[in-house]
C-alpha cells in the first residue's frame with residue numbers, strides 16, 4: 248500500500264500559508280470515487296438495490312454528507328447532532344437510519360419527527376417508543392448473534408458479539424417484531440453491525456450469513472416480510488503499508504451468492520443496505536501538522552502542533568497511522584522516534600518507535616488515513632481546541648468547511664465568565 252497526498256508538496260505549502268497547521272484536509276475526489284466504486288461494484292455483482300447510508304459519526308460535517316447524498320447515499324445517525332446534520336443536508340424519511348443504543352427520548356422524538364427508520368437496539372425500547380410516538384412506519388431491530396468469534400483487529404474495537412453492548416439475541420428479536428406487528432407495523436427491516444475496520448471479506452460474509460439466517464427465521468416465526476437487510480458498516484481500509492485493500496468485488500459476489508442461497512425472495516426480496524463510514528472517507532483524509540519541538544532524552548520525542556484531541560485512534564486503540572514528511576518522502580536515512588502531542592497524557596502519541604526521516608522543527612508531517620473517526624473523536628481535555636477541516640475540491644481549490652475552535656468556544660458554556668487577555672505577539 249502506497250500513501251500519497253491529493254496535492255503536490257508546493258500546493259500544500261500554499262495551503263499552509265493560508266491555513267496554518269494543524270488541520271484536517273479531505274479530498275473530495277477521493278471520497279466521491281470511493282462512493283461510486285462501492286455502488287458500482289455492488290450493482291455489477293447484482294446485489295439487490297444496494298444502498299450505503301453513510302455513518303455520519305465517521306465524519307460529521309454537512310459539507311461531506313452533502314456530497315455523499317449527491318452520490319446517492321442516505322445517512323446513518325446515532326444522536327441529535329447527527330440527525331440535525333442529516334436534516335441540514337435535506338435528508339428525511341427513510342433516507343435516515345437512526346441506530347442508537349441507550350437512547351434518550353428526545354433522540355427518538357427527533358428521529359421520529361424526521362420520519363427516520365428507527366432501529367431498535369433492545370426489546371425494552373419497543374413498547375415505550377410505541378407508547379410515546381405511535382407505531383413506526385418501518386419496524387427495524389438490531390441483531391446480535393452472540394456466538395460468533397472473530398480474530399483480528401475488529402476485536403480490539405468492537406469486541407466479540409457476546410461482549411458487545413449492541414443488539415439483541417434471536418428470541419428478543421422475534422418478540423420485538425411481534426410487538427411491532429401487533430402495533431400495526433406492516434413494513435420491516437433488520438440490522439446488525441458486528442465488524443469494525445475488517446479487511447477480510449470472509450468475516451463480512453459470515454455476518455451476512457448469520458443475518459440472512461436470522462431474517463429468514465424471524466420472517467417465518469412472526470409471519471412478516473423484510474424490505475431491507477442492513478449489514479452495518481465496518482469495511483476496513485489499509486492503515487499500514489503491509490495491509491491490502493479490501494476485496495470489494497469478492498465480497499459483493501459472495502453477498503449475491505449468499506442472497507440467492509438463502510432464497511431471500513421468499514421473505515420479500517429485501518434490498519441490501521450497508522452503513523460504511525470508514526471505507527468511504529478514511530483514505531481521503533489527512534491530518535497536516537508541523538513539528539513544534541524535538542526532545543532527545545531517553546528516546547527521541549518529536550512533538551507536533553497537533554495532539555490526540557485531533558486524532559484519538561492511536562491512543563484509544565493503539566492504531567497505526569502512516570506518516571510522511573513534506574520534502575523528505577524519499578529519504579532513506581531514518582531515525583527511530585516517538586511522535587507526540589502536547590497533552591498531559593503519556594498516551595498522547597501518534598506513533599511509538601517509528602522510523603522516520605531526520606526531522607527538524609518546522610517540518611510538515613502528514614498523518615494519513617484520518618478521514619474517518621478522526622476529527623470526529625476530538626475533545627477538549629487540557630483545554631486543547633479542535634482544529635479546522637478543509638476540503639480540497641476536484642477543481643484544485645481548497646475551502647474551510649469547519650473553522651478551528653477558539654477560547655471563546657471553549658468558554659461558551661460557562662455560566663460565569665471572567666476577563667482574560669491572551670497576548671498575540
Ligand SMILES: Cc1ncc(COP(=O)(O)O)c(C=O)c1O
Nearest residue numbers: 302346440480481522523524525
Ligand atoms: C451503528 C454503526 N453503523 C456504522 C458504523 C460505521 O462504521 P465504519 O466507519 O467502521 O464503517 C458504526 C461505527 O461505529 C456504527 O456504530
